[in-house]
Amino acid sequence: MKTLIEFKKVTKEYQIGEVPIKALNGVDFSISEGEFVVVLGASGAGKSTILNILGGMDTATSGQVFVGGQEISQLSEKKLTEYRGEKVGFVFQFYNLIPNLNALENVEFAAEVCKDHLDAQDILHKVGLSDRIRNFPSQLSGGEQQRVAIARAIAKNPLLLLCDEPTGALDYVTGKSVLKLLQDLNTETKKCIVLVTHNSAIAPMADKIIKVKSGKIESVMINPKKQSVEGIEW
Ligand SMILES: Nc1ncnc2c1ncn2[C@@H]1O[C@H](COP(=O)(O)OP(=O)(O)OP(=O)(O)O)[C@@H](O)[C@H]1O
Numbered sequence: 001m002k003t004l005i006e007f008k009k010v011t012k013e014y015q016i017g018e019v020p021i022k023a024l025n026g027v028d029f030s031i032s033e034g035e036f037v038v039v040l041g042a043s044g045a046g047k048s049t050i051l052n053i054l055g056g057m058d059t060a061t062s063g064q065v066f067v068g069g070q071e072i073s074q075l076s077e078k079k080l081t082e083y084r085g086e087k088v089g090f091v092f093q094f095y096n097l098i099p100n101l102n103a104l105e106n107v108e109f110a111a112e113v114c115k116d117h118l119d120a121q122d123i124l125h126k127v128g129l130s131d132r133i134r135n136f137p138s139q140l141s142g143g144e145q146q147r148v149a150i151a152r153a154i155a156k157n158p159l160l161l162l163c164d165e166p167t168g169a170l171d172y173v174t175g176k177s178v179l180k181l182l183q184d185l186n187t188e189t190k191k192c193i194v195l196v197t198h199n200s201a202i203a204p205m206a207d208k209i210i211k212v213k214s215g216k217i218e219s220v221m222i223n224p225k226k227q228s229v230e231g232i233e234w
Contacts, residue, residue, distance in 0.1 A: 039195070
């Protein structure tokens with residue numbers, strides 16, 4: 001399969017007072033088109049830093065990052081903003097919906113600025129919220145709000161979908177249904193999904209598992225026996 005993402009010798013340093021903190025220390029990996037990737041690691045390992053650099057929300061101190069043949073580590077601030085807006089869908093632990101817009105408006109608002117955006121109503125139907133589109137975030141459960149956030153990310157028709165602990169604020173059953181939605185979207189749309197978590201139990205749902213430890217890649221594992229989320233317990 002064609003390579004979509006490449007990290008080459010990526011480092012990220014933060015200067016706090018006198019002491020530099022190496023959040024990433026020579027990170028190399030690649031991800032193919034259509035892959036569902038889980039990035040695993042303990043707190044502080046560097047997972048979110050990887051995701052933020054991949055999403056153009058942060059930049060590497062050194063090294064190269066390629067996405068869809070474009071070297072995003074060389075982009076100007078303006079081009080990086082375009083990349084972030086057009087090519088990347090984000091899903092976070094907290095849903096960050098706009099409280100005074102209903103579900104449909106939240107999705108439309110995000111999608112409309114993108115050239116190839118998808119129909120907001122169709123996407124809300126796909127995530128199982130056909131009958132809640134006129135509801136405001138405060139009228140939706142946590143799981144439903146996360147579905148709106150996923151619809152908002154997907155409606156942009158991005159090149160890749162980045163999820164940072166997307167089930168972190170949800171109970172077990174709701175979290176599992178959100179993971180199933182992400183897995184189904186990946187299967188149906190062949191959109192590349194990179195999901196960051198500290199929960200190693202969900203690794204079997206991925207095509208590839210990247211383990212991060214102290215700012216370095218500990219291992220990259222291809223999973224030939226990918227499992228459906230329904231079959232995984234934790
Ligand atoms: N803006 C920042 N300024 C200084 N240090 C930072 C900053 N962001 C991250 N770090 C440090 O970089 C390291 C990696 O952080 P990162 O957030 O990527 O870890 P993580 O694996 O996502 O952790 P968690 O699961 O707790 O979110 C940590 O030591 C963290 O304290």
